[in-house]
Amino acid sequence: MPAYEAVIGLEVHAELETASKMFCACAVVDSTSAEPNTVTCPVCLGMPGALPVVNQRAVEMGLRVGLALNCAIPPFSQFARKSYFYPDLPKGYQISQYEYPLAINGWLEIDLPDGMTKRVRIRRAHLEEDTGKLTHTDGHSLVDLNRAGVPLLEIVSEADLRSAEEAEIYARKLVAILRYLGVNSGDMSKGVLRIEPNISVRPVGSSEFRTRTEIKNLNSIRSLARASAYEIERQIALWEAGGQVQQATLGWDEARQVTVVQRVKESADDYRYFPEPDLPVLEIGPAWVEDVRMGLPELPDARRDRFMGQFGLSRYDAAVLVAEQAVAAYFEAAVTAGGDPKGVANYLTGEVFRLMNSEGRDRQDIGAIRLTPPALAALVTLVRQGTITHGVARQLVETLYAAGGDPAALVAAHGLAQVSDADVLGEAVARTLDAHPGEVARYLAGEEKLLKFLMGLVMRELRGQADAQVVARLLAAQLAQRRG
Amino acid sequence: MTFDRAMVAHIAELAKLQLSDEESERFAAQLSDILAYAERLQALDTEAIPPTASVLPLRNVLRPDVVEPSLPRGEALANAPDSADGQFRVDAILDSEGGAA
Structure with a gap:
């Protein structure tokens, strides 16, 4: 055929x-x-x-x-x-x-x-x-x-x-x-x-x-x-x-x-x-x-090109944002409020769209969600400054989407700030390794894929708030010690 | 141009008219006469005359986009042969029969 x-x-x-x-x-x-x-x-x-x-x-x-x-x-x-x-x-x-x-x-x-x-x-x-x-x-x-x-x-x-x-x-x-x-x-x-x-x-x-x-x-x-x-x-x-x-x-x-x-x-x-x-x-x-021509607004293609040039967004991300006028306006409001453009774009097209889809909300109604553009901007800034992890940020998007509020206040009230203190993290690593001697032994015997598993255990122990880079460094060091 | 019965039948169908054979015959002749009369215009040389859509010297008659009161529904329906539930009621029609837009 x-x-x-x-x-x-x-x-x-x-x-x-x-x-x-x-x-x-x-x-x-x-x-x-x-x-x-x-x-x-x-x-x-x-x-x-x-x-x-x-x-x-x-x-x-x-x-x-x-x-x-x-x-x-x-x-x-x-x-x-x-x-x-x-x-x-x-x-x-x-x-x-x-x-x-x-x-x-x-x-x-x-x-x-x-x-x-x-x-x-x-x-x-x-x-x-x-x-x-x-x-x-x-x-x-x-x-x-x-x-x-x-x-x-x-x-x-x-x-x-x-x-x-x-x-x-x-x-x-x-x-x-x-x-x-x-x-x-x-x-x-x-x-x-x-x-x-x-x-x-x-x-x-x-x-x-x-x-x-x-x-x-x-x-x-x-x-x-x-x-x-x-x-x-x-x-x-x-x-x-x-x-x-x-x-x-x-x-x-x-x-x-x-x-x-x-x-x-x-x-x-x-x-x-x-x-x-x-x-x-x-x-x-x-x-x-x-x-009439003078009265025309900026149209989607022009806005997409501007987003690429002004904010360094990919053509794909820019096109997704401008496809709905209300989404483009939300994005610009968050950037104006001080949010890093790429970070805002990522959380918007990722977590926020996912939450909107799950409740069947049309993207043109984004103006009505409880997570405001300044709140999203503040959240992105907290991640960039290393105050919270991506994992915590994702949870916060969900919380703010459901109930609104101020990200910095929530982080303070619930103790969500990222832990990067090496002493605190070191103790958590030691606790985890002590609690799983079997896995540690298998890792040391050459089963290297267990490293990821152990890493996950430590992160969970720290409720996702740990600085992953510091944890990885400490984990490697303590495992090396145990190798004797 | 002469009108034959097939052309009369086509026009009648467009106008949703049912004509008897005798009527079709008669209208074919009458419509042919009318067209023949109008065709005398074809003899004129219109080469130098631009197409004319309207003889009125009017252009751009526009109204501002302002709402004014509509008719009360009772008045709107007053002349309808049949109505129900605030709507005009007509014999059943199928969607497939027409409709434009």
Whole structure:
């Protein structure tokens, strides 16, 4: 069987975090918790004669994303009607953009697992309105139009991704950028982001494009990774069995972990796009674009490079820290408080992430943990000064994570300071060797691996607070004495 | 351009209309007439005229991102043929039938 590669492009639909809807002054609310149909008006209900008016903030947020993704901003932008009949949009059409999107021809650079980078081309980003929410009950469907008309930015990549993993890396980075820009919370459980990959496969080395399928409405990056991986395998198996992939729209069955056909496309969708007559065109001149560009925050790549240059971090560590804006901010706060950057990075990406993972806390919520950035900085400093050992520091991270507090005070209160007094350590070594004559004899008879075991016993005797270097020196000396 | 019955059937499907054979026949003829009339515009030389999306002399009509009160739910649902639990109620539909975004 020849080796296959996937050809994947992603459409990402991101709700924009404006206060009001795209074309009317209704509030944008959390559609997963708000009472149904409490934020609607004649415009988003599609009442005859109601006139939409474009939300300026939504346009600016779209421009921010476009510029952050290295897109060109055409001087002329226009809304269009996308006609279809479905109860999630009461007008019978969705206001979207078609021929003249807000942003075109950009790119996003991703870090691949093998250490290489890849530039994924962005075809376009356009503004549109979100649809309502349907709930299916016995013989009926219920329609909640709170979400209808919420600003949505559709970001379309070229089919430059070659595996499910690359699709996942791209999506994670894109979501991080949206969060940095303050245009989307990235909280996929609230439905504010949906991802739709289109996927085909081909033998490695071929440049053909085979029939592709599209998976609709994936609502987590984990689903994107799993659904894409499943679909790639399914298509390869089909070609290998001499079959054909049929062009279709698929859904992802989360429970069974399989893609299922929703609709077979026999002809191209016919949405009869035409310019939206109710909305005058947008002219976006260089002055406006520059204004938005000046307001852009430092983005993940720039921050990663700065962390490498300013703090001497590895590219990998820096990338992990900047992947989540809140983590990067936490790290910088700890460094500003006097923490050694590499030490802070190590404890943050090691112990702190482990504790957060174990309680299922999202990294973006790091600001809420009890271990504060100054406390972590103080802890790192205590280790650097030799006041406490790494082992004690790890325990302290756990204590501070659970209950907060001041590391220096805890060290004093519980007598956790590192013991490096040679007399005290020497006594502990002697006690341990006396208590284990058998092991000592075997060591002296040539079983050298027991040295580690004896070392561990001494360290335990001293509750992990001993200066390991001093203990090792004393242990070697006393064993040599006993050799006679 | 003339409209044949297959084209009428396609348009009818997009518009979710069910037409009888007799109606399809009649509309094919009528739509052909309408198109023929509009096609007279094709005779004009538009080479030097830029594409026109809107004849209104308006640009960048924008509103500030400010929330105003929405309709009370009772009013929003008042014209609905059917509603339940504060929601519009329609005949059952399958997710697979459409939906865009």
